[in-house]
Amino acid sequence: MNFCFSKNPERKIPFSLPQTDIFCFFYSPNSVFVPPEFWFSAVVTSLRLKQNVLILETFTEEKVELNTRLRWQVNDSSLWLAPRSLSVLLEATKEKSIGYSSLKNDLKLIK
Numbered sequence: 001m002n003f004c005f006s007k008n009p010e011r012k013i014p015f016s017l018p019q020t021d022i023f024c025f026f027y028s029p030n031s032v033f034v035p036p037e038f039w040f041s042a043v044v045t046s047l048r049l050k051q052n053v054l055i056l057e058t059f060t061e062e063k064v065e066l067n068t069r070l071r072w073q074v075n076d077s078s079l080w081l082a083p084r085s086l087s088v089l090l091e092a093t094k095e096k097s098i099g100y101s102s103l104k105n106d107l108k109l110i111k
Contacts, residue, residue: 001022001032002021002024002028002030003021003022003023003033003034003042004024004026004027004032005023005025005033005036005039006025007027007033008026009059010027010028012028012029012030013031013056013059015061015062015063017052017054017063019050019052020054021046021051021054022055023043023053023054023056024055024056024059025055025057026056026058026059040093043055043081044089047081047083047085047086048086051083052082053079053080053081054078054079054081055080055081055100056077057077057078058077060077060078064078066080070082074107079104088110089103092107092110
C-alpha cells in the first residue's frame with residue numbers, strides 16, 4: 001500500500017514492491033494521505049503488521065535497489081526498514097520524540 005505525508009507536489013509512484021508499504025514525502029494519487037505528525041505511528045504500524053517499509057524523500061521512477069537481508073538500508077533519498085528493525089526503531093525513540101531526519105542519521109550510525 002502507498003501512503004503520503006504531503007499534498008504536493010503531485011507525482012504518481014510508478015512501482016510497487018511485494019510485502020512493502022511505500023511512504024513518500026510528496027503526494028501521489030495512488031496513495032493514502034497520512035498527516036505528517038503521524039509519520040512514525042504509521043511506519044511502526046506497518047512494521048508491526050510484518051510489512052517492509054520504504055520511505056521515499058523524493059520522487060523516483062526507478063525501484064530502489066534493496067538488500068532484503070539487512071534490517072534497514074539508508075540511501076541518499078530513501079530509507080528502507082524490515083519488520084525486524086522495529087525493536088531498534090522503538091529503542092531509538094524511547095527517550096525522545098524523533099524526526100525523520102534524526103532517525104535516518106541515527107540508523108546510519110547503528111549497525
